[in-house]
Amino acid sequence: MVRRSDVPMKKQPFDMRALIRPDLLELPGYVSIVPTDVLAERLGIAESQVLKLDGNENPFGPSPRALAAIADERSYHIYPDPDQRRVREALAGHLDTDIERIVCGLGSDDLIDLILRAVILHGDGVINCSPTFGMYPFSTEIAGGRVIDVPRLESFGLDVEAIEKAASNAKLIFVASPNNPTGQRMSPDELERLLDTGLLVVVDEAYIEFAGVHGSPASAVSLVRERENLVVLRTFSKWAGLAGLRAGYGVMSPVLASVLMTIKQPYNLNVAAGTAMVAALEDRALLDERACIITGTRERLAVLLDEIPWIATYPSEANFLLCRLDGIDAVEVKDRLAKRGIFVRHFDSARLRNHLRISVGLEEHNAPVIAALKEIGAELGR
Ligand code: PMP
Numbered sequence: 001m002v003r004r005s006d007v008p009m010k011k012q013p014f015d016m017r018a019l020i021r022p023d024l025l026e027l028p029g030y031v032s033i034v035p036t037d038v039l040a041e042r043l044g045i046a047e048s049q050v051l052k053l054d055g056n057e058n059p060f061g062p063s064p065r066a067l068a069a070i071a072d073e074r075s076y077h078i079y080p081d082p083d084q085r086r087v088r089e090a091l092a093g094h095l096d097t098d099i100e101r102i103v104c105g106l107g108s109d110d111l112i113d114l115i116l117r118a119v120i121l122h123g124d125g126v127i128n129c130s131p132t133f134g135m136y137p138f139s140t141e142i143a144g145g146r147v148i149d150v151p152r153l154e155s156f157g158l159d160v161e162a163i164e165k166a167a168s169n170a171k172l173i174f175v176a177s178p179n180n181p182t183g184q185r186m187s188p189d190e191l192e193r194l195l196d197t198g199l200l201v202v203v204d205e206a207y208i209e210f211a212g213v214h215g216s217p218a219s220a221v222s223l224v225r226e227r228e229n230l231v232v233l234r235t236f237s238k239w240a241g242l243a244g245l246r247a248g249y250g251v252m253s254p255v256l257a258s259v260l261m262t263i264k265q266p267y268n269l270n271v272a273a274g275t276a277m278v279a280a281l282e283d284r285a286l287l288d289e290r291a292c293i294i295t296g297t298r299e300r301l302a303v304l305l306d307e308i309p310w311i312a313t314y315p316s317e318a319n320f321l322l323c324r325l326d327g328i329d330a331v332e333v334k335d336r337l338a339k340r341g342i343f344v345r346h347f348d349s350a351r352l353r354n355h356l357r358i359s360v361g362l363e364e365h366n367a368p369v370i371a372a373l374k375e376i377g378a379e380l381g382r
Helices: 022-026 036-043 064-072 085-095 107-119 135-142 160-169 188-196 254-263 271-282 284-306 330-339 363-379
Strands: 102-105 125-128 146-149 172-176 200-204 230-235 248-251 311-313 320-325 355-359
Touching: 036 330, 064 271, 085 102, 085 248, 085 271, 102 107, 102 254, 107 135, 107 172, 107 200, 107 230, 107 248, 107 254, 125 135, 125 160, 135 146, 160 188, 188 200, 271 284, 284 311, 284 320, 284 363, 330 355, 330 363
Parallel strands: 125 146, 125 172, 172 200, 200 230
Antiparallel strands: 102 248, 230 248, 311 320, 320 355
16 A cells, blocks of 8 residues: 655745735836946956946045044944934934934935835835936835826926825825936926925935035925924935945935834944934035035036037936937947947936936046047037
8 A cells, every 4th residue: 555655746946936916026126327347357357447427426526524433433243323323413403303203224215115114005106207227216116106197398497287196196296306317407496396296296306415505405395394294304315425324314204214214224324324414514615515526517518519510418317318329329439438438327218218318527627528429429420
């Protein structure tokens, strides 16, 4: 007699895909930028020969005080403060707001994700004003939300009327101001109208330090006390040159802030990032000066680009310029720049197909970029 236990059981192969959320299996990944060493290796050139103008990073790097503070810090073997007390206190002083309104994260990307996790139930609508920063729709979908696209106008300004119409089907709206990749800020009037819709309005000020005259425009942070449905996101990635450390924060209602502090990973802000943020704030005069130099370089680069007959730039209040290319293929130009060690950003979307975004580097970077573009134009018969 053959006993049941003697019959070899045929093991079913474990179906991992059946386990995973079906919507995540279909999700197109976020198209991120590639670090300098990888770009250099791909090209077979030294890292020092790469001109990286694709990530809106700060060409000056971190402030000397931040670098010294990271080197002097002695508590890397100890977990960071889950309450982020020192950093939040420093930020509250810097912004003239209350510590209870501030939450820090691994870049502002972390705050985008946290806010969505706190408020979005499956299928809730989130308004996205394309073209804009790709993390808003990406994180919305991961959180199970539904992206409601309200495209920007021909001028790339917000279509506030269309947003007002869409608001009844949505819970939240993201607006980058200045917007990435188009460069313009929204007006105080537009912000007022968005807030009046009753949506949670997340204003992303990643580039605010490069806006206005001498880098000191009116930030929406001062409105957060009056407007319960306003959240302002800021980052140390651009102004403070700390993109690699991942250091950002949000200013918001204490009710929302307290929930984000509860649901965040307890040690999300690492010791090096926290230390560098505090030191960078102490070095803010130097960082403001650098932002000012970058905006000056931006204006001179725009003039030089606009002198090239097949390029037209859009006015920018950020540390990059969006360029429209006429009668010449943008991907071809991008690839030919890359072969010369110059990296710029192209977006695969219908409205930006013939556009390139060029981050502003140091003043001395303008000439090689312009020379390369002129050479490429000649190669392509322009
Ligand atoms: N917001 C906008 C509009 C951005 O362009 C970026 C980065 N490119 C971010 C947020 C993310 O910044 P962080 O490095 O602070 O995550």
